[in-house]
Amino acid sequence: MxxxxxxxxxxxxxxxxxxxxxxxxxxxxxxxxxxxxxxxxxxxxxxxxxxxxxxxxxxxxxxxxxxxxxxxxxxxxxxxxxxxxxxxxxxxxxxxRLLRRPDPGDPFELPGGLALPYNLRPGSPDLSLFPRGAWLAAARRALESAPHQALGYTDPQGTPELRRALAGSLARTRGVRTDPDLLVVCTGYTQAVGLLGRALAALGGRRIAVEALGFPDTRTGLRATGLAVERLPLDGHGARTDLLGRGTDAVLLTPAHQFPAGVPLHPDRRTAAVAWARSTGGVVVEDDYDGEFRYDRQPVGALQGLAPDHVVYAGTASKSLVPGLRLAWLAVPPPLLEAVVAEKRLADHHSPVLDQLTLAELIGSGGYDRQVRRARLHYRRRRDRLAAELARHAPDVAVTGIAAGLHAVLELPPRLADEEELTARAAEAGVALTGLDRFREADDPDRGRPALVVGYGTPPDHAFPGALERLCALLAPPR
Ligand SMILES: Cc1ncc(COP(=O)(O)O)c(C=O)c1O
Missing domain, CATH: 1.10.10.10 (Winged helix-like DNA-binding domain superfamily/Winged helix DNA-binding domain)
Structure with missing residues (x-):
């Protein structure tokens, strides 16, 4: 049974x-x-x-x-x-499936969170430099003088006050030729580049060339807009803008200080970029992320100043002030403006008004320029100190690139050629470091020389000497 x-x-x-x-x-x-x-x-x-x-x-x-x-x-x-x-x-x-986190591979992210006591990764300014007093005073003035109307939904391009202040300041300090009506205030460059990508795609753009070394989120963000991202090779003169062709609709460059390689775009390459844009109708996007910080000479003016009708200029408060503000700006050629503003409206309607009004006050009062001068001196001293200590302790490690910005590229001798192994050893010693390879796409056959991208601007003052000491100990040849 x-x-x-x-x-x-x-x-x-x-x-x-x-x-x-x-x-x-x-x-x-x-x-x-x-x-x-x-x-x-x-x-x-x-x-x-x-x-x-x-x-x-x-x-x-x-x-x-x-x-x-x-x-x-x-x-x-x-x-x-x-x-x-x-x-x-x-x-x-x-x-x-949609909830599984992809590995972001973010070179700015610390392994094991923020646990390492010495952070020499690039991408952040010294947060302890933020001018809290001046910001508070500017915020108070901004709020006291803002009418109720200013606190409602406002113009997606940004508050008129900030756009007026930026137009003047960018012309004076970076040679940008624009008008308040052509500026779009964004929630960081990260948003700005996404808006641009979508605007270009909406206007029929299909391909954008991006420097072979760069911030990985930028490439990922651009791909997410539907554009095909081409790799633009680099050499000692910066991006090979001489290779740009007719099939490319836009190119993204860091002309003042290639990120992260640290070289400026050679004058011939600047000319080539502009000539390409003029002859093909292509768009140049200029990421001027740290253009305020040049230590060996006056900063070279923005590429945008050469061809304001073809170049989108992008600036950010993330290095000159702090990234947490999430404030950046685009100077947009007139034919692109409507599409960019439409994308901004869809993204978040507009960036936070009170912070925009405060930044406008800070710029108008001269407080922003004072802060930039103070920060310039601060980072210049750090860079000099880094170069001097390395020359003393690890003379076969070369500090390359121009004296600018908040990071330096250290070319490594053969005894230190394994970037992964070196950064893992650094983490064990409490130091967060990033290898140059992390800024390259995995399928890029050109691996270049092994190097570290050292964010000497990142640690607060109290941690910088300890970070430098440990870095030198890691890089020094065995006795
Ligand atoms: C090359 C480059 N451009 C721009 C930025 C600024 O981005 P955001 O304004 O979104 O902070 C960064 C930040 O690290 C960067 O590395």
Whole structure:
């Protein structure tokens, strides 16, 4: 006679007799499936057999089976009886595909969070330099003078006050030729580049060339807009703008200080970029992320000043003040303006008004320029100190690139050629370092010389000497 055991599985089901017996049987069967005691695909005894084994009415078992079929735990097919459904696999379900975190591979992210005491990764200014007093005073003035109207939804391009202040300041300090009506205030350059990518795609753009070394989020962000991202090679004169062709619609450059290689764009390459844009109608995007910080000479003016009708200029407060402000700005050629503003409106309507008004006050009062001068001196001293200490302790490590910005590229001798191994060793010594390779795409066949990108601007003052000492100890040749 057929029984539960004859069906191939000897299964203990704890069923409480009485009025709730059907619900109890359902719970017991679900539990058996969930824990894997009833494997996917396995056949259950007929309702008649199970009812007899458990001492229940046949209808009770048939109803319980019916319920579990409806819920998807079991399947019932003519001729093959009742089976455990395939998708009712035991074990914890994998997370939904869309919720799995991709590995961002962010070179600015510290391994193990912010636990390392000495952070020499590039990308951040010294946060302790933020002019809290001046910002507070400017915020107070801004709020006191702002009409209620200013606190509502405002112009997606940004507040008129900030755009006026920026237009004047950018012309004076960076040679940018623009007008308040052509400026768009953004929530960081990160947003700005996404808006630009989408605007270019909306206008029919398909391909954008991006320097072979660069901030990975920028490439990822641009790809997400639907543009194809081409790799523009670099050499000692900066990006090979002489290679730009007709099939490319836009190019993204860091002319003042290539990020992260640290070279300026050679005058011939500046000319080539502008000539390409003029002859093809292409768009140049100039990321002037640290243009305020040049130590060996006056900063070279913005490329945008040469061809304001073809170059989108992008600036940010992330280096001159702090990244947490999330304030950046674009000077946009007129034909692109409407599309960029439309994207900004869709993204977040506009950037926070009070911070915009405060920055406008800070610029207008001269406080912003004072802060930039103070920061310039601060970072210049740090760079000089880094170069001097390395010359003393690790003379075969070369500090390359121009004296500018908040980071330096250290070319490594053959004894230190393994960037991954070196940065792992640094982490063990409490120092967060980034290898140059992290700024290259994985499929780039040109690996270049091994190097570190050292953010000497990143540590607060109290941590800088310790960070430098540990860096030198790591790089010094064995005695
Ligand atoms: C090359 C480059 N451009 C721009 C920025 C500024 O980005 P954001 O304004 O979003 O902080 C960074 C930040 O690290 C950068 O590395």
């Amino acid at each position: 057929e029984s539960w055991a004859d069906a191939g599985s000897d299964l203990f089901l704890e069923v409480t007799p009485g009025p709730g017996v059907r619900a109890s049987l359902e719970r017991a069967l679900r539990e058996a499936v969930r824990t894997g005691r009833l494997a996917a695909g396995s056949r259950l005894p007929s309702s008649r057999v199970l009812a007899r084994d458990l001492g229940l009415a046949r209808n009770t078992v048939a109803d319980a089976y019916g319920q579990l079929v409806a819920e998807g735990w079991l399947t019932a097919r003519q001729g093959s009886g009742t089976r455990v459904a395939d998708q009712a696999e035991p074990g914890p379900p994998p997370p939904p």
